[in-house]
Amino acid sequence: MTEHHTAVVIGAGQAGLSMSWHLTQRGVDHVVLERDTVAHEWIDGRWDNFTLVTPNWQCVLPGYAYDGDDPDGFMTRDLVYDFVRRYADSFDAPVREHVAVDSLRQRLGGGYHLETSAGAMTADQVVVAVGGYHLPSIPRLAERISPEVAQIHSSEYRNGAALPDGSVLVVGTGQSGAQIAEDLHLEGRQVHLVAGSAPRVARFYRGRDCVAWLQDMGVYDVSIADHAGGLAKRESTNHYVTGRDGGRDIDLRAFALEGMRLYGRLTDVDATGILRIAPTLEQSLDAADAVADGIKNDIDAYIDAAGIDAPTEPRYTPVWRPDVEPTELNLAAAGITSVVWAVGFRRDYRWVKVGVFDGEGHPAHVRGVTGAEGLCFLGLPWQNTWGSGRFAAVARDAEYLAEHLASISSREPAGV
Template sequence: MPHHDVVVIGGGQAGLSISWHLTARGIDHVVLERDTIAHEWRDTRWDNFTLVTPNWQCALPGYRYSGPEPHGFMRRDEVYAWVRHYADTFDPPLREHVAVTSVTVGSDGGFDIETTSGPLHSDQVVVAVGGYHTPTVPRFAERLPRSIRQLHSAEYRSAADLPDGAVLVVGTGQSGAQIAEDLHLEGRKVHLAVGSAPRVARFYRGRDCVAWLQDMGHYDIPIEDQPGGLGKRENTNHYVTGRDGGRDIDLRQFAVEGMALYGRMVDVADGTAYFEPSLGKDLDAADAVAESIKDSIDAHIARTGIEAPAEPRYRPVWRPESEVTDIDLAASGITSVVWSVGFRTDYRWLRVGVFDGEGHPCHNRGVTTTPGLYFLGLPWLHTWGSGRFAAIARDAEHLADRITVTACATAAA
C-alpha cells in the first residue's frame, strides 16, 4: 500500500502548521482532510462571529497576521480566508475530501491507515483534528415540545434563520454568551440559562487584557504548573467578545436591557423548563474571576513600574431579586432553543491505546506513549495558548523536532 513517513490527519491551522515544519525539513508526509482546508471556520461559526483574541496574536509558522487592524478582531470569513491563504504560502502535500476511518498499529511498528480513498501506511501519525468533535445536548432536550426548534451552537448562523419569537440560549461559555449577544442585538427576546463559565474584561488600564496577560507570560505557563494541573483541560473559557472592536460581555447589563436570566437548566417537563437557583452565585463567580485578573494586572504594573492610567473597578449594574426556577415555554413565547453546552470527543477511528477512561488522549505536550503517534491543536495541549493561534506554532515546532529525530533514526536503521 502507499507509504509516507508521516501522515497528518486534519487540514486546519494545526495540521497546516506541522506540515509547514515537515515541508521545510524535507520530511515526506501527506495531510489528509475530510472536507476542505479550514472548513470548520466557515461551517461551524455564526455569521457575526469574531475572534476573541486580537489579530496581532494570530501567528502560524512562517506566517503572521499582516492586515490593517492588528488590534482588531477578524470576523469568521476573514479567519477562514487567512488560514486558507496560509496553505498557499508553502503548498503543503494536502489531500482534501479524504476521511480517515481507521488507524491501527501495524505489524512493523508503523501505522495502518484506512481512508475513504484507500489504505495508507506511515511510520508516524499526527492527529490534528482539534478537541471538539460531536455537539452535545442533554438527554432532557428530547422532552421539549415538538413545536420548538432546537439547534446546537455549531449550527446557529443568525437570528433571521430562527422562527419568530423568543429564544432560549442554554450555556454561557464563549459561544453561548456571544450568541445571546448576537440575538439580543438583533432585537430578539432572549432567555439565557447561565452556567459557571468565568468572564474577563476586554480592556483594562489602557490595554486589551490579552496584551497584559501576554506580557505577564500567562500564555506560556505549562499546564503542569497551573493550579489544578491537568484538570485545567476541563475548564470553560472566559467569555468576552471581539465584536465591534471588542468589549466586555456583561450579562447583568443584558438583564437591565431586557434579557431574562436564569440559573443552570436542569430539566424539561410538560412544556416547562426548570433551572437551578444558581444565577446569583454564578454571576458573582464570573465577576470575581474578571476582578482577579485585574488584580494580577495591577500587581504586574506596580512590580514593573509601567505607567498606565488608573481605572475604577467594575460595579454590578444588576442583581437578581429572586431566583426564577421554572418558566412555561409557550407562555414565554419561546420558539427556539440554542444549546451551547459543549462537545464531546470522538476518536473511535483511532484504535490505539492512548486514551483515558473518558476518551481523552493521554499525552505529554502532544507526545503519546505509542511511539510515533502525536496530537496537535488540542486545548491546553501544553499551555493556555495551545488551542488557539497564540501557541500552535510553538507546539508544532516541538512535535516537528520529535518527528525529525524519529524519522532520522528510522532512515538510519
C-alpha cells in the same frame, strides 16, 4: 501497492497546517488528509457575526503571521477562514481534501495503517490534528421539549433571522453562548439565557486589551505541568468576552437591565415540558465577576512590580442583581419558539484504534506525544499551554512535535 508516507497529518485546520509547514521545512515526505476542505470549520461551525476574541496580532503561524492593517482588531469569521486558507497556499501544503480517515491502527513491526475514503495508506508517523471538539453536545432532556420548538446546537446557529419568529432560549454562557445571546439581543429578539459556570474577563483594562497584559505577564506561556490547576485545566471553560465592533465586555447584568431574561442552571424538563431551573444565577454571575476582578488584580500587581506608567480606572460595580431567581420556565407561556444549545462538544476518537486513551476517552499524552511511538496529537485545548488550542501557541507545539518525530526518525535500527 499500498500508498506509504513517512508522515501523515490528519486535519487541515491551523494545527494540521502548522505541522505540515514544519515537516515541509525539514523535507519530510508527508500528506495532510482533510475530510472536508481546508479551514472549513471556520465557516461551517461559526455564526455570521462571529469574530475572534483574541487580537489579530496573536495570529502567528509558522512562517506566517497576520499582516493586515488592524493588528489590535479581531478578525471576522470570513477573514479567519481566508487567513488559514492563504496560509496553506503560502507553502503549497500537500493537502488532500475530501479524504476521511475511517480507522487508524498500528502495524505489526512498526508504523501505522490508515483506512481512508480514498483507500488504504501506511505511515511511519501520524499526527492527529483534528482538535478537541467533534460532536455537538445536546443533553437528552432536550427530547422532552415540545417538537413545536426548534432546537439547534450553537455550531448550527447563523443568525436570528434563520430562527422562527418569537423568543429564543440560549442554554450556556461559554464563549459561544454568551456571544450568540448578545447577537440575538442586538437583533432585537427577546432572549432567555440559562447561565452556566463560565468565567468572564474584561476586554480592556488600564489602557490596553487584557490579552496584551496577559501576554506580557507570560500567562500564555505557563505549561500545564507548572500550572496550579494541573491537568484539570484541560476541562476548564474559557472566559467570555467579545471582539465584535472593535471589542468590548460581555456583561450579562447589563443585558438583564435591557430586557434579557437570565436564569440559573437547567436541571430538568418535566413531563409537561416545563424547564426546571436551579437558583444558581446570582452565584454564577458573582463567580464570573470574581474571576474578571482577579485578573485585574494580577494586572495591577504586574504594573506595580514593573513600574509601568498606565492609566487607572475604577473597578466594575454590578449593575443588576436578580430580585427573585426563577425555578421554572414555561416555554409556551414565554413565547419561546427556538432553543440554542451552547453546552459544548464531545470528543470522538473512535476511529483511532490505538491504545493511547484515558478512561474518559481523551488522548493520554505529554505535550502531544503519546505512548505509541510515532503517534502524536496537535491542537488540543491546553495541550501544553493556554494558547495550545488556538492561534497563540499552536506554532510552538507543532515545532516541538516536529523535533520529537525527527528524533525518532534519526535513531539507528536495533542491532546496527
